[in-house]
Amino acid sequence: MIAKKTKFLSKFQEKLESGEFAITCEIGPPKGAEDEEIKSAGEILKGLADGVNVTDLQSSVMRLGSLTTCHILKEMGLDPIYQVTCRDRNRLALQSDILSAYVLGIKNILALTGDFTNIGDHPQAEPVFDLDSVQLLWAIKKLEEGYDLAGKELTEKPSFFKGAVVNPGADTEAALELQIIKMKKKIDQGAQFFQTQAIFDPEVFIKFMERISKMDIDIPILAGIILLKSDKMANYMNKFVPGVFVPESTSKRMAETQDKIATCLEIAAEITNAVKPYCQGVHIQALGWEKHIPALIEKIK
């Protein structure tokens, strides 16, 4: 697959598909009509991150849009990965925004289902979920073929480097098998790379990677790394962040440390270095601690 490709849609795709270890970072748009936060995070990540993931109203909290933020980052010379969730828009709006992204020069898309509305700051909002993440990838594939979901022909076709997510942290065989079944469906519908839910136990991730490689699933995977800022954050995530689990030993290290930043980066680097031989990259979620990413990258390169 790699050898046949002559032209890459983005620098991120080129990095990932040429087999080099890729590092992407996440930027959460601000809750307000401003772009300063984005620009300062962009300045930090410029030249360091192979791709910048822009979240789409993450945790169902209303904020500046993913598409606009991707555009700003693109203008700054970064390679944005446009996260699109199915929670807030129906198939008309999703297809339209995807075409808009292409016209703005955004070439990487990450298709997600999206968190449910009840965890966010507008729990009264009507959750849409007109499409699911597999159907969203199918819709993008159709657009790339030159047709919309109604079968109507487009004047010009877009083309994207398409990603999806998978949660490797299932405790039961059934839960893990279901995640892999869904992962296969996403690949069938055009997913070209995956990023995982945040990893805190490298063993779980390694077990998952061995499992899928036995099934001949061969696709670039970026392991999710969250900067754990405190033990409180660990407790919060265990309680409220769907699909994420922080082991007690990790949480304890953050509780006992005198230097939270140093220990946080140490934990992130340890996890990254443990999973590095098994995957094609990491996806770092700094959650406001973007300024510490250069130090982390130093530790994992």
Add this chain to the structure above:
Amino acid sequence: MMGQAQKPMPEILESLEGKEKVVIMGCGGCSTVFHTGGVEEVDIMEEILVKEGKDVKKITLPFAVFACYKPFSSMFIEKHKKDFKNCDAVLMMSCGDGLQTVRQILDEDMDIVKPFYPAINAMGVSGGGPSKFMEKCQACGECVMGRTAGICPLTECAKGLLNGPCGGTRTDGKCEVDPEKDCAWYLIYERLKKIGQYENIDNFNEPHDWSKSVTPRIFEREPLDIHKHLARTKKVIESLGI
């Protein structure tokens, strides 16, 4: 059945503020099963409103007599025509379906136009009982359960996902939205195995056709022969020794 719960009493009383003469009407269908508008609940509501100083007229519908079925409810409305005519407000102890059917009978057939207030919030097509119920159907107009082991993913999954569990599924296989509940796709997966259709789990399901659920959906049907059907019910009741 239509799952339902009574509105908080302060909300009901607030809606009836300034209304002196109130007609309360219950329902012998789902509202009786859910204890929101059966004979007993209407009696209790009457007591509360009388204590509040209201002049109350009540209409109770016996079990299995639906307020939302015009041939049934119109018989009771006819008997209470005077009460409706004289009242300041109608408090409906039924779902929105019953409320609007009764409202329409008064508006269109009797030319009695009154303010209506709901005492109930309807909460979806639910089954089960006698004490525990769960919403089971979206009434979407395009049933998919033949592909999903007789479990509706549009209802059982809060996100209505048609192609497997979301990434928010808890590591123990429970739902992101309700940690007490098994993931709908886990249930579908297990049941597909049991009925020998495990391979269906791999199928790609295209987006759902929501055009079938554009509201209001309107139906034309041959009217029911009520006497014939009630005679059948009577036989069943007799066979039960009631």
